[in-house]
Amino acid sequence: MLHVVASALALAILEGRSPEETALRFAGCATGFRDTSRIASSSPAMWREIIENNRPAVLRAMEGFDRFYEEFRAVIRSGDFDRFEALFSEGKERRDSWTAYKAKAR
Numbered sequence: 001m002l003h004v005v006a007s008a009l010a011l012a013i014l015e016g017r018s019p020e021e022t023a024l025r026f027a028g029c030a031t032g033f034r035d036t037s038r039i040a041s042s043s044p045a046m047w048r049e050i051i052e053n054n055r056p057a058v059l060r061a062m063e064g065f066d067r068f069y070e071e072f073r074a075v076i077r078s079g080d081f082d083r084f085e086a087l088f089s090e091g092k093e094r095r096d097s098w099t100a101y102k103a104k105a106r
Contacts, residue, residue: 001057001058001061001062001065002039003039003040003042003047003050003051004051004058004062005065006036006037006038006039006040007040009033009036009037009040010037010040013025013029013033013037014026014029068087068091071087072084072087075087
């Protein structure tokens, strides 16, 4: 699922409608984009097989992503930055608990 998100991000961010727009988009991306989109450089054939064989789980994860992405869009559109911060905080807490879990599992 993350490979799909990384690929979609690369497609969306780096889509220029002219050479000038492409140059601006490329110039506007820095290390955060590089790190976030890194897995978009993985083997398309390998990920096709993985996604194809795990379609139900991938679709469930994508539905959850869609739900949270749309909620972020709605709070940004409405200017509800208290809710934005709360969502961002929840994402941080979930990731931090995952990294702690992984560190203990070693």
